[in-house]
Amino acid sequence: MPFELKILGCNSATPAYGRHHTSQLLHTGKNYFLIDCGEGTQERLTQYKAHTGKINHIFISHLHGDHYLGLMGLLFTMHLLKRSHDIHLYGQRGLDEIILTQLRYSDSKLNYKIVFHELDPKIKENIFEDDQVEVYSFPLKHRIPCCGFLFKEKPKPYRINKEKLTDDISLQAIASLKQGKDFIDERTKKSYKVEEYTLPPRKSRSYAYCSDTKYDEDIIPIIKDADLLYHEATFLADKAKWAHLTFHSTTHEAGKIAKAANVGQLLIGHYSARYKDVTPFVEEAREIFANTILSEEGQLIEVED
Amino acid sequence: MPFELKILGCNSATPAYGRHHTSQLLHTGKNYFLIDCGEGTQERLTQYKAHTGKINHIFISHLHGDHYLGLMGLLFTMHLLKRSHDIHLYGQRGLDEIILTQLRYSDSKLNYKIVFHELDPKIKENIFEDDQVEVYSFPLKHRIPCCGFLFKEKPKPYRINKEKLTDDISLQAIASLKQGKDFIDERTKKSYKVEEYTLPPRKSRSYAYCSDTKYDEDIIPIIKDADLLYHEATFLADKAKWAHLTFHSTTHEAGKIAKAANVGQLLIGHYSARYKDVTPFVEEAREIFANTILSEEGQLIEVED
Numbered sequence: 251m252p253f254e255l256k257i258l259g260c261n262s263a264t265p266a267y268g269r270h271h272t273s274q275l276l277h278t279g280k281n282y283f284l285i286d287c288g289e290g291t292q293e294r295l296t297q298y299k300a301h302t303g304k305i306n307h308i309f310i311s312h313l314h315g316d317h318y319l320g321l322m323g324l325l326f327t328m329h330l331l332k333r334s335h336d337i338h339l340y341g342q343r344g345l346d347e348i349i350l351t352q353l354r355y356s357d358s359k360l361n362y363k364i365v366f367h368e369l370d371p372k373i374k375e376n377i378f379e380d381d382q383v384e385v386y387s388f389p390l391k392h393r394i395p396c397c398g399f400l401f402k403e404k405p406k407p408y409r410i411n412k413e414k415l416t417d418d419i420s421l422q423a424i425a426s427l428k429q430g431k432d433f434i435d436e437r438t439k440k441s442y443k444v445e446e447y448t449l450p451p452r453k454s455r456s457y458a459y460c461s462d463t464k465y466d467e468d469i470i471p472i473i474k475d476a477d478l479l480y481h482e483a484t485f486l487a488d489k490a491k492w493a494h495l496t497f498h499s500t501t502h503e504a505g506k507i508a509k510a511a512n513v514g515q516l517l518i519g520h521y522s523a524r525y526k527d528v529t530p531f532v533e534e535a536r537e538i539f540a541n542t543i544l545s546e547e548g549q550l551i552e553v554e555d
Numbered sequence: 556m557p558f559e560l561k562i563l564g565c566n567s568a569t570p571a572y573g574r575h576h577t578s579q580l581l582h583t584g585k586n587y588f589l590i591d592c593g594e595g596t597q598e599r600l601t602q603y604k605a606h607t608g609k610i611n612h613i614f615i616s617h618l619h620g621d622h623y624l625g626l627m628g629l630l631f632t633m634h635l636l637k638r639s640h641d642i643h644l645y646g647q648r649g650l651d652e653i654i655l656t657q658l659r660y661s662d663s664k665l666n667y668k669i670v671f672h673e674l675d676p677k678i679k680e681n682i683f684e685d686d687q688v689e690v691y692s693f694p695l696k697h698r699i700p701c702c703g704f705l706f707k708e709k710p711k712p713y714r715i716n717k718e719k720l721t722d723d724i725s726l727q728a729i730a731s732l733k734q735g736k737d738f739i740d741e742r743t744k745k746s747y748k749v750e751e752y753t754l755p756p757r758k759s760r761s762y763a764y765c766s767d768t769k770y771d772e773d774i775i776p777i778i779k780d781a782d783l784l785y786h787e788a789t790f791l792a793d794k795a796k797w798a799h800l801t802f803h804s805t806t807h808e809a810g811k812i813a814k815a816a817n818v819g820q821l822l823i824g825h826y827s828a829r830y831k832d833v834t835p836f837v838e839e840a841r842e843i844f845a846n847t848i849l850s851e852e853g854q855l856i857e858v859e860d
Contacts, residue, residue, distance in 0.1 A: 263631070263632075263635050264597075264631075264632045264635055264636075265597065265598050265601070266601075270598075271628075289594055289595060289597075289624075289625065289628040290594060290595045290598065292569075292570065292594075293570050293575075293595065296570070296571075313657075313660040313661050314661050315627055315628055315631045315657070315661060316628075316631075319594075319624075319627055319628045320594065322620055322624055323576075323594040323620055323621075323624045326568070326569075326620045326621075327568075327569045330568050330569055330828075331569075342660070344656075344659075344660035345660075347656060347660075348656055348657055348660065351649075351652060351653055351656050352618075352620070352653055354649075355618040355647070355648075355649035355650075355652075355653065355699075356618050356619050356620060356699065357698065357699045393662065394660075394661065394662045523635075
C-alpha cells in the first residue's frame, strides 16, 4: 500500500528561484490528502501528474496567503472538471468565509459540495478516520492560529505465511489469523496459532506535518516516533533571533525537534526567499539530525512499511 | 515615449498547455498599468522582468477567479518587498471586501495603502487621468458585472522643426509653438507661425481592453479607432452558440468588432483550455479582420506613434 508524499511547493512567503508556495500531496492507500495549497498549486498538480480528481480532503494549516491562496483557483478548476463528489476542507475559522465571499461575488455555484471542518487550533484532535488511516490536527505556535497534521495508518492485519498454508485451511481461519487471533476448526479440530501461521503485520506508517511554527517542544509527544516529519526551516541557524521574532524555525531547531521526537526521517522546507541555494539548509540540519532531506518540488518521498 | 503591452497570461478559466490566467501590463510613459491579475501573475511579472515596484494602478475587469486570483498574492509580495507608496485598485463592488476579509484573517497590515476605486459597470466613465494619459472604464456584457478599459494618451505637443530653428528664437516662442499657437516676438517683431516652425504632434495612442464579453455592438463607439484592441475570443467560430450562452465571444465576433470599430490592430486571447493549438484562432479572426495577432505569454506589443 503506498504511503508517499509529493512536494508541490517548498518556499515561504514569496515564490523565488523556481520555488513556489507550500503544498504537498500525501497518497496513502485510497486517500490523496492535499496539505496546504499555495498560489499555483493547481498548476503543480498538473505538472507533476498528480490526481486532482482523487483529492477528497484538503488540509489548510493556517490563513497566511502562502499556504492557501491557490485554494480558490483549485476549487474552481475542480468545478470546471465536472467534479460532483464532496470535498472535505479542514481549516481555521474564516476560511469558509473567504471562500463563500468569493463564490458570492463571482455568482458561482459549484457542482459539488464543500464540507468545511473548522479546526480547533488549541487542542490535538482527531479530524478524520476511515478503515485505513487517522488524521489529527494539533497546535503549532505561529503568529496566527495554525495547526500541524498527523497522518497515521491504522494497525494492519497479520500477514498469512504462505509457506505454512495447507489446502484444508478455511476462510474463517484465515480471517481470524489476520486479526491476530488463534483459531480452532470445529470440524477437523485442527488448531491454527497466530505465531505459527502468520508473519507480523506490516508497520503502520505515520507522517507529521509542522508548518509554520517557532521552536516548540510541546509538539514532541504528539509527533513522537513519526516515520517522516516535515518541519519548517525558514532560516539558517544564524537567524535564530529573527526566526523567533517571526514565529518561524531554523535548520538547527527543526533538527532538534526531529531528534527529540525520535522520528525516522526529517524533511525540511518553507525556505525564505532570501536564499538562492538551499544546500546549507540540509547541511546544517544534519549537524543535529543526520537523516534529514530537503523539500524539492516534484520530488516523491516514499515511506516503506 | 513607450506605449507597450506585455502579455502575462492569455488563457480562460483553467491554466493549460503552459498558458495562464489573464493578466497584462501596459507601460505608457511613466505609468505601468496592470490589467487583470489571474493566479500566478506575480510569478509571470518576475519571469518576464516586469517592474512590480513601478505598478501603481491595477485594473480588475470583473470578479471571476481567472481575472483576479493572483491579486492577493501580489499585494502580499509588494508588502514583503517593502513597498510604501499607495496602490490604486480599480474593481467591481466586492473586491475590497474580498481583500479586507483575507487581510483580517491573516492578521496583516500592509506597509502601504490600497486606494480602492469602485467601478460602475453600467456607464462609461473616466477613472484615471494625469498629464500623459486618461483611462476610462466601460460596460461589457458578461454573466456578472464586468468592465472594459480604454487607455488613451492625451494630445501631444507640436514638435519644433529643428531645421527651422534660429539662434534668436526665444523660449516663450518655443513654448507657444509647442501648444500650437503662433507667436510674435514683441522685441524683434518677428512672427513665428505654427505651420512653418513645427511638425505635427505625434499620434496619441490608445489601447482598448475588452474581457470578458459576449458579442456586443454597443462597445463600438467607445473603442472606435483604437490603435490596439484586445478582444476576448474564448472559442472558435463553430462554438458561437456556446459562446453566447456563456457570455463569451468567438474569433469571428472579435474580428467583427475590430472591423466595425476601425481599430489599428486586433489582439485576441482568453482561449478556452479545450484548445491545445491556438493557431486556428488567429486564422479565423483574420478572415474578418486581417491585422489580428494572438496573445502569447511574454510577448511585448509596441504601439508606434
